[in-house]
Amino acid sequence: MNKEQIMRKARLIYNPVSGKEIMRNNLADILDAIEKAGYEASAFATTPEPDSAKNEATRAAKAGFELVVAAGGDGTINEVVNGIAGLKKRPKMAIIPAGTTNDYARALKVPRSNVKAAAEVIQKQQTVKMDIGKAADTYFINIAAGGSLTELTYEVPSELKSIFGYLAYLAKGAEMLPRIKPTKMRLVYEGGEYEGNASMFFLGLTNSIGGFETIAPDAKLDDGKFSLIVVKTANLFEIVRLITLVLNGGKHVNDSKVLYVKTSFLDASLIDTDKKMMINLDGEYGGDAPMSFENLHQHIEFYANTDEIDDNAILGTVDPEEKEAGIELVKEFEKIKDEDLDQDE
Numbered sequence: 444m445n446k447e448q449i450m451r452k453a454r455l456i457y458n459p460v461s462g463k464e465i466m467r468n469n470l471a472d473i474l475d476a477i478e479k480a481g482y483e484a485s486a487f488a489t490t491p492e493p494d495s496a497k498n499e500a501t502r503a504a505k506a507g508f509e510l511v512v513a514a515g516g517d518g519t520i521n522e523v524v525n526g527i528a529g530l531k532k533r534p535k536m537a538i539i540p541a542g543t544t545n546d547y548a549r550a551l552k553v554p555r556s557n558v559k560a561a562a563e564v565i566q567k568q569q570t571v572k573m574d575i576g577k578a579a580d581t582y583f584i585n586i587a588a589g590g591s592l593t594e595l596t597y598e599v600p601s602e603l604k605s606i607f608g609y610l611a612y613l614a615k616g617a618e619m620l621p622r623i624k625p626t627k628m629r630l631v632y633e634g635g636e637y638e639g640n641a642s643m644f645f646l647g648l649t650n651s652i653g654g655f656e657t658i659a660p661d662a663k664l665d666d667g668k669f670s671l672i673v674v675k676t677a678n679l680f681e682i683v684r685l686i687t688l689v690l691n692g693g694k695h696v697n698d699s700k701v702l703y704v705k706t707s708f709l710d711a712s713l714i715d716t717d718k719k720m721m722i723n724l725d726g727e728y729g730g731d732a733p734m735s736f737e738n739l740h741q742h743i744e745f746y747a748n749t750d751e752i753d754d755n756a757i758l759g760t761v762d763p764e765e766k767e768a769g770i771e772l773v774k775e776f777e778k779i780k781d782e783d784l785d786q787d788e
Contacts, residue, residue: 516542
C-alpha cells in the first residue's frame with residue numbers, strides 16, 4: 444500500500460440506533476475494515492435533527508473525502524445520496540446495511556447480516572456506477588410511485604415493513620383494497636404515453652424491492668433506464684392475480700392489465716386536476732403530482748460485490764422465507780375476496 448492510498452479519506456456516516464445499535468457495537472471493526480481498504484477512516488453518528496446524514500455527506504464531499512460510507516437502513520442511504528448527488532464532484536459510496544429490508548444492499552450483493560463483512564466488500568476494490576433517480580430537487584435510489592394503491596404505504600408501521608418488506612404495505616392495507624379507486628392519470632415516458640385509469644404507477648431502479656426480486660425482473664443497475672410499471676386496474680380480483688404472477692417469477696410484466704416499459708424519464712400528472720396524487724420516493728412521501736422523474740445515468744460509483752452480480756444484472760430469485768411471506772399475503776387477499784362475494788350474495 445503506497446502513501447497516496449493511505450492518505451485517501453473515508454467518512455462513515457452511521458445511524459447509531461439502526462439494527463438494535465449494531466453499528467455502535469461494531470464501530471471499531473468497521474473502521475478497521477475501511478482502513479485496510481486503503482482509506483484513513485473517521486465516523487459521524489447521525490442525530491435526530493432533520494437531514495443530519497444528508498448535511499454531513501455534503502460537508503464530507505466538499506471537504507475532499509474520497510469515500511462516503513452510509514451505514515443504516517435504506518432511508519439512511521437515501522439521505523446520504525441526497526447529500527452528494529447534486530455536487531459536481533462526488534465521492535465514491537459504500538453501504539453497510541443495518542436496517543430492515545436493505546434493498547440496496549441486496550442489489551449490490553453486499554452482505555446483509557454481518558456489518559463487518561459488508562465493510563470488507565470495500566477491500567475487493569470492485570465498483571458499479573449506479574443510476575439514480577431525480578424528482579424535482581430530490582434524489583431517490585430505488586423506487587418512485589404514485590396512485591391509490593401506493594398510498595396504502597403511508598399507514599404501514601415500521602415493524603410490519605421489517606417482516607414483509609414492500610408488499611407489507613398491501614398486507615396492512617388488505618382491508619382497504621375493496622375501496623381502492625382508479626386514478627385517471629397521464630404518464631409520458633420515453634417512446635410513448637399512457638392516459639387512462641390506473642391504481643398505481645411504479646418506477647424501479649433495481650430489481651430488489653421490499654426483498655422481492657421479481658417485481659422488475661430484468662432491471663439493470665447502470666443502463667440509464669427506469670423500469671416503469673403501470674397497474675391498469677383497481678379491481679380486487681385482478682390485483683390478487685397480479686400479485687400471484689409477481690411471486691411466480693415476475694410473469695405480471697406480460698399481463699394485459701400491466702404496462703411494463705423501460706424509460707429514461709417520466710412525466711406524471713392527473714387528468715382531473717381537482718384530484719390529488721401523492722408521490723412515494725424510496726418509501727416516503729415525496730410531494731404531489733404533477734411531477735417529473737429523470738434517470739441520472741451512472742451518477743454515483745458504489746462499491747459492490749460484483750463477483751456475485753449477474754452479468755446481465757438479473758440478481759436472482761426470492762428467498763424462501765420471503766416467498767412464504769408473499770404466499771401468506773395472497774391468502775389474506777383471497778380471504779377478503781371471498782368475504783366480498785358472500786356479501787354480494
